[in-house]
Amino acid sequence: MNLVTYTCEHCFQPFERPSKPGGYRFCSPDHANQYAYKLGRGELLPFAEIGARIAFMAKRLEVSERTVRDALKRHG
Numbered sequence: 001m002n003l004v005t006y007t008c009e010h011c012f013q014p015f016e017r018p019s020k021p022g023g024y025r026f027c028s029p030d031h032a033n034q035y036a037y038k039l040g041r042g043e044l045l046p047f048a049e050i051g052a053r054i055a056f057m058a059k060r061l062e063v064s065e066r067t068v069r070d071a072l073k074r075h076g
Contacts, residue, residue: 037070039063049074 003016006024010031014063017024039061047057053073058065 039067041075044068044071044075 002019004019004023005014005016006027007014008027008031009025009026013027015027016022017050034035043061044057054068060067061068
């Protein structure tokens, strides 16, 4: 098993995990849960006006489809 050193995006401390495609962003589930990328209504409106699909929005905004779906629910 190859261990790779990553840096947590929350606390900026180095941590080791097994290698995986895409790597790891956070050292613990607690730090991952505290990270919240919030999409505003203004970011979603241009896509909603043209009737864009969630997958397209997620790719253009560089977030997950779940993040887009949750933001759309939150903003109506």
